[in-house]
Amino acid sequence: MxxxxxxxxxxxxxxxxxxxxxxxxxxxxxxxxxxxxxxxxxxxxxxxxxxxxxxxxxxxxxxxxxxxxxxxxxxxxxxxxxxxxxxxxxxxxxxxxxxxxxxxxxxxxxxxxxxxxxxxxxxxxxxxxxxxxxxxxxxxxxxxxxxxxxxxxxxxxxxxxxxxxxxxxxxxxxxxxxxxxxxxxxxxxxxxxxxxxxxxxxxxxxxxxxxxxxxxxxxxxxxxxxxxxxxxxxxxxxxxxxxxxxxxxxxxxxxxxxxxxxxxxxxxxxxxxxxxxxxxxxxxxxxxxxxxxxxxxxxxxxxHGLRPQPGAEVDAAVVPIDDSLMPECRELARRLRQEGVRTSVPIEPRKLGKELVRASQDGARVAVIVGVREWERDVVIVRDLVAQEQVEVPVAEFTQRVKAALQPA
Amino acid sequence: MxxxxxxxxxxxxxxxxxxxxxxxxxxxxxxxxxxxxxxxxxxxxxxxxxxxxxxxxxxxxxxxxxxxxxxxxxxxxxxxxxxxxxxxxxxxxxxxxxxxxxxxxxxxxxxxxxxxxxxxxxxxxxxxxxxxxxxxxxxxxxxxxxxxxxxxxxxxxxxxxxxxxxxxxxxxxxxxxxxxxxxxxxxxxxxxxxxxxxxxxxxxxxxxxxxxxxxxxxxxxxxxxxxxxxxxxxxxxxxxxxxxxxxxxxxxxxxxxxxxxxxxxxxxxxxxxxxxxxxxxxxxxxxxxxxxxxxxxxxxxxxHGLRPQPGAEVDAAVVPIDDSLMPECRELARRLRQEGVRTSVPIEPRKLGKELVRASQDGARVAVIVGVREWERDVVIVRDLVAQEQVEVPVAEFTQRVKAALQPA
Incomplete structure (x- = not known):
């Protein structure tokens, strides 16, 4: 504060x-x-x-x-x-x-x-x-x-x-x-x-x-x-x-x-x-x-009611469906950070749903979900945590997609 | 540092x-x-x-x-x-x-x-x-x-x-x-x-x-x-x-x-x-x-020669030809600050040349010079302190002009 x-x-x-x-x-x-x-x-x-x-x-x-x-x-x-x-x-x-x-x-x-x-x-x-x-x-x-x-x-x-x-x-x-x-x-x-x-x-x-x-x-x-x-x-x-x-x-x-x-x-x-x-x-x-x-x-x-809201720690979270995909998640997180997006990855293995709740609580408005089959097809899921909507996006385009989703409407 | x-x-x-x-x-x-x-x-x-x-x-x-x-x-x-x-x-x-x-x-x-x-x-x-x-x-x-x-x-x-x-x-x-x-x-x-x-x-x-x-x-x-x-x-x-x-x-x-x-x-x-x-x-x-x-x-x-250079304190300085124009200078400085430009005005009355040297030493790259006759004609002088060039600019346009001069070439 x-x-x-x-x-x-x-x-x-x-x-x-x-x-x-x-x-x-x-x-x-x-x-x-x-x-x-x-x-x-x-x-x-x-x-x-x-x-x-x-x-x-x-x-x-x-x-x-x-x-x-x-x-x-x-x-x-x-x-x-x-x-x-x-x-x-x-x-x-x-x-x-x-x-x-x-x-x-x-x-x-x-x-x-x-x-x-x-x-x-x-x-x-x-x-x-x-x-x-x-x-x-x-x-x-x-x-x-x-x-x-x-x-x-x-x-x-x-x-x-x-x-x-x-x-x-x-x-x-x-x-x-x-x-x-x-x-x-x-x-x-x-x-x-x-x-x-x-x-x-x-x-x-x-x-x-x-x-x-x-x-x-x-x-x-x-x-x-x-x-x-x-x-x-x-x-x-x-x-x-x-x-x-x-x-x-x-x-x-x-x-x-x-x-x-x-x-x-x-x-x-x-x-x-x-x-x-x-x-x-x-x-x-x-x-x-x-x-x-x-x-x-x-x-x-x-x-006077002027205290700022507690700060959101992150903008986005990159989350794997399976813990074996953590290296890929870290790589994607790295690319987002290079674009100036504050990004977290999970530390403890946890179910996807729980991890998304956690990400929201940390302030993330977008999650990038990395699945095994999706990764083989070179795509990830970009999920808007506020609107609760998601799309499949080619890996090559995911940073743009995340940044667009983070823009104020 | x-x-x-x-x-x-x-x-x-x-x-x-x-x-x-x-x-x-x-x-x-x-x-x-x-x-x-x-x-x-x-x-x-x-x-x-x-x-x-x-x-x-x-x-x-x-x-x-x-x-x-x-x-x-x-x-x-x-x-x-x-x-x-x-x-x-x-x-x-x-x-x-x-x-x-x-x-x-x-x-x-x-x-x-x-x-x-x-x-x-x-x-x-x-x-x-x-x-x-x-x-x-x-x-x-x-x-x-x-x-x-x-x-x-x-x-x-x-x-x-x-x-x-x-x-x-x-x-x-x-x-x-x-x-x-x-x-x-x-x-x-x-x-x-x-x-x-x-x-x-x-x-x-x-x-x-x-x-x-x-x-x-x-x-x-x-x-x-x-x-x-x-x-x-x-x-x-x-x-x-x-x-x-x-x-x-x-x-x-x-x-x-x-x-x-x-x-x-x-x-x-x-x-x-x-x-x-x-x-x-x-x-x-x-x-x-x-x-x-x-x-x-x-x-x-x-x-390793990685120490950053001492920071420039200001981007621009608004300087009067005559001390009686300080209120006008302060008003112009206020407008520049509202546009995000770090701007100083003189504190002690000083000759214009000295004040411009001082402004440069503080890191200013642009000076806005306010003269009595210019002010009556609704213009100010915008001086590029690096290129040492100056132009007369209508007061209504001076913030844009200063911001343009501050853009990296």
Whole structure:
């Protein structure tokens, strides 16, 4: 299932010119402790000490590995570069809806550019990827904010002190998750008084209109604000509550939400970082990207009835009437495979009827039946397993006949 | 590179009707300690204790996971089943030619059958996979033996005691790797006297002819002997020195060897097991399979000059004369992608000439150039980046024009 779904996504991503990369699943533990945030480093890391005494961790996310590879190849790369990967990541946490300890993730990034063209491309790509899954626009929404806008709201409009920016951002991140009294109390600890809190509430709840209150300077520094003024504005909905926890985001942050009433959670998200690879190089490498996990995606496809049918393993089966004809069957199967037809032959001797049932269950729509007397006359039987009809066909013509029968009517 | 090569192999495997599966990279450490052999369990396992106190290991191989999945689904599966996977595995060892700590491996198995039809199919599939990589028959050879034959050589012909079968097999496994005096000494410890040792030497060195000396009973129990009598005999060369260390093999064992003089090592191999999933179910599940690793494969392709060229990321690029035309470029790129053309647009504003060089480097063979005055006249320029020729084309016709230019001449 994941293979089929992900394959469609890879095709879509590659249509935009993204190159595929990969990296090791074990990395030095420090690279996560430095950048991935306290929750991951302290509680969710699968770490081990190898026989050489090195502290290693199973990657909980791909970004630090990508940063190391980008930094290591910075001399050879022509920025901006478009990269994507498909990797398995581990986080030690209680398995729950949408979160398992091992998950597969597609990461898509543009490295080496500050331009809002990146945002537009990434947003457009997300729309195409969702379409490739069969999702229509009523099923999901892309919401975004910008750390530049958030900063302007908190400092310029509400009056939060600059050094309290991080905890104040975290307050907004928790807005919908904790009771209002708790927010008020937490805000007070950050020096946000009642009046300021009301102002914050008012601003956040004005949604799109907040942008009218932001300083022109902040607006001009915000890639998201630029996107929202242009042709791509309908791809994304501004939402000041989008914060995202990971510390390396510095600009645009975005999340795709499922709109299904039973499953109104974030499906995936990403953001812009002004300097990804600071741990590995002095060259500033900005970028923007997102990671899309298989678990939440699977839930999304399930609730919307978009899960693909289990794949048919074969198109055709070549079956002998008598086991002594297995060499002939293998020869015919070989010819079909050369023509691109996925073809099976029996492994265990079995009655013809049973073998045809088995072939159908494996997805075969056509069977080639090889009989002793038929083979002597240089013919085989080509049977349409769906229509339940069969014809005798000269061996010289059987591949064409099978391929014709496999064509959609 | 690996993606391209492996993709060709997946296509070949799927033509035989194998279904793809996957499994977790972390498994309980015990499942390797029970079956993978002492060397892996004691020295090569990356293990860790999770926060729940469980001892886990990064899988060093896929077979035990496959066994668990097969056993867990045995009630639902219709045996025999054809399965394959592509997984990353870890072994802690000194990195050296052909061996790295993390490697990717394709595993291919038929589960649930004792029939020699399995051997024939697996051998044929290996031939097809090697062809798919561009390898010709002078580059490699498939050698096989059978534990049944080995047992008959050691017990019936040489006279080794049955309880010394395992160490005597290991002796043969080490035959080419240690000096003769060492073999003689080790043999003596196993109760093999000089005369018996000479007989063993004689038998092993007679190659294919050994089969003439094996008891009819052993021959009839050997799937490999059956294969060597039939139509598929040219797919494989009998070699009594093939032993393979992994303890679960009980019948046919085989290895593919590179024939290049600089790299005459085993590329990959596999074998037959009479009961794979004994640790997980009482149902006997026999089978046969092999694992093909990326590292040795990479070496093989390199020494034979078969490594594929780095892939071109895009087919076409849509480039504006002026950055203000980016929305139009994106719209044209969207139309090309809908037609299946991998298309990039610029991210950073750049001079046209530079952008065309960049597009060529990304693999684009065609550029669509959008100019202000041309756009007003509803035309664009379609430039063949290889032939360095360009024409003005009405926007309504540009997708056809680009697709025509991308056709191989």
């Amino acid at each position: 994941r293979q089929q779904v992900f394959h469609r996504l890879f095709e879509t991503i590659e249509k935009y010119g993204y190159a595929r990369y990969d990296g090791p699943i074990l990395e030095p533990a420090e690279i996560y402790e430095a950048k991935s945030g306290q929750e991951i480093a302290d509680q969710q890391l699968y770490s081990l000490v190898d026989r050489g005494g090195r502290r290693l961790a199973l990657r909980p996310e791909m970004t630090p590995s990508a940063a190391r590879m980008i930094a290591g190849n910075a001399g050879k790369l022509q920025f901006p570069v478009r990269w994507y990967c498909n990797v398995n990541c581990h986080r030690y946490e209680r398995p729950q809806r949408g979160r398992l300890r091992e998950h597969w993730q597609i990461n898509v990034d543009v490295f080496g550019s500050d331009s809002p063209n990146c945002e537009i491309e990434i947003f457009e790509l997300i729309h195409d990827m969702m379409s490739a899954l069969g999702a229509t626009k009523d099923m999901w929404v892309l919401r975004a904010s910008d750390r530049v806008i958030l900063e302007s709201i908190l400092i310029d409009i509400v009056g939060v002190e600059r050094e309290k920016l991080a905890p104040a951002s975290s307050l907004i991140d928790r807005w919908a998750k904790v009771p209002r009294e708790r927010l008020v109390a937490d805000a007070e600890e950050l020096g946000i008084d009642d009046k300021q809190f009301h102002r914050l509430e008012e601003v956040l709840q004005s949604g799109q209109d907040v942008l009218g209150e932001i300083s022109p300077d902040a607006l001009s520094r915000s890639n998201l604000a630029t996107v929202l003024k242009g042709e791509a504005k309908d791809l994304v909905k501004f939402d000041p509550f989008i914060v995202r926890g990971l510390q390396y985001y510095t600009g645009t942050v975005f999340e795709v939400f499922d709109l299904h009433p039973d499953n109104t959670r974030s499906l995936f998200g990403g953001g812009r970082y002004s300097d990804l690879a600071g741990l590995f190089t002095t060259q500033r490498i900005p970028g923007i990207g997102f990671g899309m996990g298989d678990v939440t995606l699977h839930d999304f496809l399930s609730v | 690996r993606q391209q090569v492996f993709h060709r192999l997946f296509e070949t495997i799927e033509k035989y009707g194998y279904a793809r599966y996957d499994g977790p990279i972390l498994e309980p450490a015990e499942i390797y300690e029970a079956k993978s052999g002492q060397e892996i369990a004691d020295q090569q396992l990356y293990s860790l204790v999770d926060r729940g106190g469980r001892r886990l290991a990064l899988r060093p191989e896929m077979t035990p996971s496959a066994a668990r999945m097969i056993a867990g689904n045995a009630g639902k599966l219709q045996f025999p089943v054809r399965w394959y996977c592509n997984v990353n595995c870890h072994r802690y060892e000194r990195p050296q030619r052909g061996r790295l700590r993390e490697h990717w491996q394709i595993n291919v198995d038929v589960f649930g059958s004792d029939s020699p039809n399995c051997e024939i199919e697996i051998f044929e599939l290996i031939h097809d996979m090697m062809s798919a990589l561009g390898a010709t028959k002078d580059m490699w050879v498939l050698r096989a033996s059978d534990r049944v034959i080995l047992e008959s050589i050691l017990i019936d012909i040489v006279g080794v005691e049955r309880e010394k079968l395992a160490p005597a097999s290991s002796l043969i496994d080490r035959w080419a790797k240690v000096p003769r005096e060492r073999l003689v000494a080790d043999a003596e410890e196993l109760g093999i006297d000089d005369k018996q040792f000479h007989r063993l030497e004689e038998v092993l060195q007679s190659g294919q002819d050994v089969l003439g000396e094996i008891s009819p009973d052993a021959l009839s129990r050997s799937n490999l002997a059956t294969v060597l009598k039939g139509e598929a005999k040219d797919l494989v060369k009998f070699d009594p020195f093939i032993v393979r260390g992994l303890q679960y093999y009980t019948g046919t064992v085989f290895e593919v060897f590179d024939l290049h003089p600089d790299n005459t090592r085993s590329l990959f191999g596999g074998g037959r097991y009479s009961d794979l999933a004994g640790l997980f179910t009482t149902q006997r599940i026999p089978g046969i399979g092999f694992g093909m690793g990326d590292v040795t494969l990479h070496d093989f392709l390199s020494v």
